Amino acid sequence: MFRSLLATALLVAAGLTTTPAQDKKDPPKKKERIAIAELKDAEKDPDFAIQGEYVGEITLNSGAKKVGGQVIANGLGEFTVKVYLGGLPGAGSDGKTPLFTATAKRAADGKTTVAGKDISGTIADGKLSLKDGMKIDTTLDKITRKNDSLGKKPPQGAVVLFGAEGDEKNWSNGKLMELSDGKFLTVAKTGGIKSKEKFGAYTAHIEFRLPWMPNSTGQGRGNSGVYVHDRYECQVLDSFGLSGENNECGGFYTQHKPSVNMCLPPMTWQTYDIEYTPAVFDDAGKKTKNGKATVLHNGVKIHDAVEFPKEGPGGQKEDAMPGPFQFQDHGDPVVYKNVWVVPVK
Numbered sequence: 001m002f003r004s005l006l007a008t009a010l011l012v013a014a015g016l017t018t019t020p021a022q023d024k025k026d027p028p029k030k031k032e033r034i035a036i037a038e039l040k041d042a043e044k045d046p047d048f049a050i051q052g053e054y055v056g057e058i059t060l061n062s063g064a065k066k067v068g069g070q071v072i073a074n075g076l077g078e079f080t081v082k083v084y085l086g087g088l089p090g091a092g093s094d095g096k097t098p099l100f101t102a103t104a105k106r107a108a109d110g111k112t113t114v115a116g117k118d119i120s121g122t123i124a125d126g127k128l129s130l131k132d133g134m135k136i137d138t139t140l141d142k143i144t145r146k147n148d149s150l151g152k153k154p155p156q157g158a159v160v161l162f163g164a165e166g167d168e169k170n171w172s173n174g175k176l177m178e179l180s181d182g183k184f185l186t187v188a189k190t191g192g193i194k195s196k197e198k199f200g201a202y203t204a205h206i207e208f209r210l211p212w213m214p215n216s217t218g219q220g221r222g223n224s225g226v227y228v229h230d231r232y233e234c235q236v237l238d239s240f241g242l243s244g245e246n247n248e249c250g251g252f253y254t255q256h257k258p259s260v261n262m263c264l265p266p267m268t269w270q271t272y273d274i275e276y277t278p279a280v281f282d283d284a285g286k287k288t289k290n291g292k293a294t295v296l297h298n299g300v301k302i303h304d305a306v307e308f309p310k311e312g313p314g315g316q317k318e319d320a321m322p323g324p325f326q327f328q329d330h331g332d333p334v335v336y337k338n339v340w341v342v343p344v345k
Helices: 002-014 046-050
Strands: 052-060 063-075 078-085 100-106 112-116 119-124 127-131 137-143 159-162 176-179 182-186 193-195 201-209 224-228 232-236 269-277 287-289 291-297 300-308 335-344
Touching: 046 063, 046 100, 052 127, 063 137, 078 112, 100 119, 201 224, 224 269, 232 291
Parallel strands: none
Antiparallel strands: 052 063, 052 137, 063 078, 078 100, 100 112, 112 119, 119 127, 127 137, 159 335, 176 182, 182 335, 201 269, 201 335, 224 232, 269 291, 291 300
């Protein structure tokens, strides 16, 4: 006993003992929140040129196959890389099961290296090069997807809720954000905005752009929402490269996940085209038929006549009355443009 105590005392005196607190590793530093709506400012981040979508081919036993790659920025030079057989989600792939997932890291000299299980590669000058030592030896080229729905003009009979400066008056709390490429309707620091006009059944077109927030994750990354009839939230969120859940971009919050995650990289203009039929109520106020919606995200159908058993969180209680649009403010500088509605009688 004495020898044990003496040994401990000598170690303490020599400064060689450790405590549980000393054994613990320092927690990772919290990344500074970045929320950029200005494209020119986002382009100053070297990670911005690396993140995005890539397409190419790989040669398998069955021959050449198209592949699509997504490089998702995680901040501070770190990335997640996903590659899908068949092409990008909504363009040959359903985006559900990647051929492989890897990580990438940008070094101080600008070189970005890809590493994963049995896979390696580089990203430079708009090219994603990959090898696995066996079948894969390919280079994918960075692209910007064409969205035929973008810039769609309102047809005759449409109600334009936002087309240009001055149309912010069509919204309660309507506010503009002036950027280098235009003046856009924004939800930032508004507490949320609602259209002053209310609608029953309709088709609607909405364009939105998500900010550059590489250091943020989940619900803290480009969060807003389009409340259909002010009752059911079609989520607006930077969900680029994620699995596509009901709380991610294109999902009806808590109710329906999109059939495919069509969220494009941040700072890219995106579109929702929504066909909505409201719920039906009898004279006693009892609901006899659920409301339903069909939604195209960037021109790809992600919901096909999905029904709403009840209003979503934050939505107004269901009833037989017409309802407005609500664009949610969740503290991020999301902007909107080219918003119009065609009422269906």
